[in-house]
Amino acid sequence: LIRSNTCGASNCMAFLPSPPMAVSFRLKIAILLGLLFGQAQSARLYTEEDPVVILSSDSLKQTVFNSSSAWLLQFYSSWCGHCIQYSPTWKALAGDVKDWEQAIRVGVLDCAHEKNFDICKEFGIHFYPTFRYFKAHDNTNDYGKTYHGADRELQTVRQLMVNFLQNHTKQDWPVGCPPLDPARPEDILSLMGKKTEFYTAVIVEDKDSYIGREVILDLMPYEGLAVKRTLSSDKLLMEELGITSVPSVYLFHPNGTHTIMNVQKRLRFFFSSFLKLLPGNSPPRPCSVLSLGRMDWEPRSKVYMADLESGLHYLLRVELATHKTLEGEELKTFKDFVTVVAKLFPGRQSVVKLLETLLEWLVSLPLEKIPYDAILDLVNNKMRISGLYLSEQVQWVGCQGSSVALRGYPCSLWTLFHVLTVQAANRPDALANTGFEDDPLAVLQTMRHYIGTFFGCQECGKHFEEMAQESLNQIKTVDEAVLWLWRKHNQVNARLAGSMSEDPMFPKTQWPTPDLCHTCHEEQEGLHVWNEQMVLAFLKQHYSASNISPKYSSNSQPDPGPPAPDKPKAITKPNNNGHLNQNLKPSPDNIPKHQKRTDISGAGEKHIGVQIEARPGMGFSSLDMSLCVLLYAFSCVFLMFMFFFFRFRSKRWKARNYRPYV
Incomplete structure (x- = not known):
C-alpha cells in the first residue's frame, strides 16, 4: 500500500522528476501499473477446483x-x-x-x-x-x-x-426441490405400520428452526429416503410419536417399523450424517454396478488383519512383480518400506518374522541390484524356514466392496499406512537404529516414495506427491503425522465423491462419521468443524493393535519340511479402484516369465488373477540353479586341467628314465 500525504506545491515539486527524466519516469510508471493490473487479472479468487x-x-x-x-x-x-x-x-x-x-x-x-x-x-x-x-x-x-x-x-x-x-410459488418452484413446508399431522400418522420401498424421516422442530428444511435439502440427492418436517406445536402428534424434546428425528423403516433416532448431538450435521448412512440410502450412480452377492458386511468400528495381510500379499507378490530388477532409487525405496513395515507392523508372528527375515536379507546383501525372483522366493519361503508365512489368499473384510472392481487393495494400502503412522506414534522406540529414529516423517516419506515408485495408478501417485509437496514439510511430531494422513485421506475422499470409482454401498464421506466418533464433530456458527484433539485420540484407538480383529485371517500355514517341486498356485488379484484408485494390473511385458494372467472362476464370480506356473528345480530358485550350473562347469574345467597336468607329467617322467639298448 502507498500512503499519500497532503503537501504544498513546493514540497511536491521536489518529488517530480527533472525534464530529461520525465519520459523515462512515465514509462516506468506505466510498466509498473501494467504489471500490477496484470497481477490483479491473473490472481483470481476462485478456481475450477472450488465448489462454486x-x-x-x-x-x-x-x-x-x-x-x-x-x-x-x-x-x-x-x-x-x-x-x-x-x-x-x-x-x-x-x-x-x-x-x-x-x-x-x-x-x-x-x-x-x-x-x-x-x-x-x-x-x-x-x-x-x-x-x-x-x-x-x-x-x-x-x-x-x-x-x-x-x-x-x-x-x-x-x-x-x-x-x-x-418465496417461490408453485408455478416457479425448482424442479428438484422437495416441499419445505411442514407436513400435516395426519400424513405423518398414516405412515404408522405402513410398508414402503424407502425410509421416511420426520424432523420435529420448533417453528423458527431451520434444521428441518436444511436437512431436507441436504438429503435431496439421496435415493431410498424421504425427509419431511413437522412442528412441535402439535402436542397430539408429539405425544403419539413419544417425542419429549426437539429437534428430534422420527424414522419410519421400509418394513413398517418406526422409532426415534438416537442422535448424540441435535444439530443439522449429525441428523444429515446419520440419515445418509442408512443402509441402501445413497446418491444416484452414474452407471450400474455389479453386486458381489455377499452382503454380510462386518462392522466398520474394527480394523481387520485380513485386509492388512491381503494388501501385503498383493504388494509383495503382484504389484512388485512388474519390476523385474530393483536397483538405485527403486531398491532404496523398497528397503525403506520393508524397514518401516518390519519394525512397526502389528501383525501375526508368522508375518512379522517373514518381514524381519526379508529386512535382514536386504540389509546383508551388498548388491546394487536385486532380481525380483529372489525377493519372491523369500516371500514364498522357498527355504522352508519354520514360522515364516504370508497367506496367498485374498480376503477383504473391512475393505470389501459391493463389486469386484471397487475398494479392495487401495483401501488396504490406506489402512496399512494409517496403522503404521499410529504405531510410530504409540511406539517411539520401534525405529531405533534404523536411520529413521527421531524422524516424525518416517512413515509418510516411505509412503510417499512407495506410491510414487511402485503404486500402479500413476495419476494417484501424482496427486499424492502434490499433497506432500504442499504441506508435508510442516510436520514436526508423530502426532501431526497421524493427523496429516487423516486430512489428506479425507481430501481424496472429497475429490472422488460421486465419481465412478465410488462404491454405492460405501460413499466417500468425511471420516470418521458421527456414529464412529460423535465427539470428533462440532458446529461453529452453523458450519461443521473437526475437533482435531478428539480425532487424534480416535485415530490412535481405532488403528491400535488392540483394535485389529483377526477374524477371517487365514490360518492355513503350511508345515515346514524339505523343499518340494513347485506346484501351480493361483494368486487372486485383489479388487482395486481409484481413491488411490486406478487399474493396478501389471503390464504383460513387465510380468516375470514364470507368471501369466488368467481368469480364475469360482463361486459364481469371475476374478482377474495371476497364475504361477510350475517349473522344474525340486524347490530350487533360478538363482540356485544358476549357481549349480556354474559350479558344475568349474568342476569340469578343473578335472580337465588335472587330467592334462598328470598326463604331461607322466610323459616327462618316461623320457627322463628311458635307457636305449646298444
Whole structure:
C-alpha cells in the first residue's frame, strides 16, 4: 500500500522528476501499473477446483435466466480487499450446500475482469461484493434481488437461501426441490405400520428452526429416503410419536417399523450424517454396478488383519512383480518400506518374522541390484524356514466392496499406512537404529516414495506427491503425522465423491462419521468443524493393535519340511479402484516369465488373477540353479586341467628314465 500525504506545491515539486527524466519516469510508471493490473487479472479468487460455479459475460444470462434451479450469485472484484477476505467464507458456503444444487446453486462473477465490465454495468453492480438471488424458471430477464443486509455470516446467508426458496410459488418452484413446508399431522400418522420401498424421516422442530428444511435439502440427492418436517406445536402428534424434546428425528423403516433416532448431538450435521448412512440410502450412480452377492458386511468400528495381510500379499507378490530388477532409487525405496513395515507392523508372528527375515536379507546383501525372483522366493519361503508365512489368499473384510472392481487393495494400502503412522506414534522406540529414529516423517516419506515408485495408478501417485509437496514439510511430531494422513485421506475422499470409482454401498464421506466418533464433530456458527484433539485420540484407538480383529485371517500355514517341486498356485488379484484408485494390473511385458494372467472362476464370480506356473528345480530358485550350473562347469574345467597336468607329467617322467639298448 502507498500512503499519500497532503503537501504544498513546493514540497511536491521536489518529488517530480527533472525534464530529461520525465519520459523515462512515465514509462516506468506505466510498466509498473501494467504489471500490477496484470497481477490483479491473473490472481483470481476462485478456481475450477472450488465448489462454486464461475460465470462470465458469455455464460451469465444463459445459465441463470430460465434455469430449473434458483441461483445465488456474488458479483465481486478480484482487487477488492473485502472480497478477498470474504472468499474463504463463500467457498465454505458453496461446499456446505453442494447437495442443494437441484434447488439452488452458488456462483460468482468477477467484475474486475475486462470482458465482464459491460455485464456488470448492465446488471447495475456498483459495490463489491454484491449478492443477487435469481428465481428458478424466470424468463423475464429480471436482474435479480439484491441482499442489502450487513450480516454476511455463513449461517445467515444459508438461512436466507432457504427463505428465498420458500418465496417461490408453485408455478416457479425448482424442479428438484422437495416441499419445505411442514407436513400435516395426519400424513405423518398414516405412515404408522405402513410398508414402503424407502425410509421416511420426520424432523420435529420448533417453528423458527431451520434444521428441518436444511436437512431436507441436504438429503435431496439421496435415493431410498424421504425427509419431511413437522412442528412441535402439535402436542397430539408429539405425544403419539413419544417425542419429549426437539429437534428430534422420527424414522419410519421400509418394513413398517418406526422409532426415534438416537442422535448424540441435535444439530443439522449429525441428523444429515446419520440419515445418509442408512443402509441402501445413497446418491444416484452414474452407471450400474455389479453386486458381489455377499452382503454380510462386518462392522466398520474394527480394523481387520485380513485386509492388512491381503494388501501385503498383493504388494509383495503382484504389484512388485512388474519390476523385474530393483536397483538405485527403486531398491532404496523398497528397503525403506520393508524397514518401516518390519519394525512397526502389528501383525501375526508368522508375518512379522517373514518381514524381519526379508529386512535382514536386504540389509546383508551388498548388491546394487536385486532380481525380483529372489525377493519372491523369500516371500514364498522357498527355504522352508519354520514360522515364516504370508497367506496367498485374498480376503477383504473391512475393505470389501459391493463389486469386484471397487475398494479392495487401495483401501488396504490406506489402512496399512494409517496403522503404521499410529504405531510410530504409540511406539517411539520401534525405529531405533534404523536411520529413521527421531524422524516424525518416517512413515509418510516411505509412503510417499512407495506410491510414487511402485503404486500402479500413476495419476494417484501424482496427486499424492502434490499433497506432500504442499504441506508435508510442516510436520514436526508423530502426532501431526497421524493427523496429516487423516486430512489428506479425507481430501481424496472429497475429490472422488460421486465419481465412478465410488462404491454405492460405501460413499466417500468425511471420516470418521458421527456414529464412529460423535465427539470428533462440532458446529461453529452453523458450519461443521473437526475437533482435531478428539480425532487424534480416535485415530490412535481405532488403528491400535488392540483394535485389529483377526477374524477371517487365514490360518492355513503350511508345515515346514524339505523343499518340494513347485506346484501351480493361483494368486487372486485383489479388487482395486481409484481413491488411490486406478487399474493396478501389471503390464504383460513387465510380468516375470514364470507368471501369466488368467481368469480364475469360482463361486459364481469371475476374478482377474495371476497364475504361477510350475517349473522344474525340486524347490530350487533360478538363482540356485544358476549357481549349480556354474559350479558344475568349474568342476569340469578343473578335472580337465588335472587330467592334462598328470598326463604331461607322466610323459616327462618316461623320457627322463628311458635307457636305449646298444
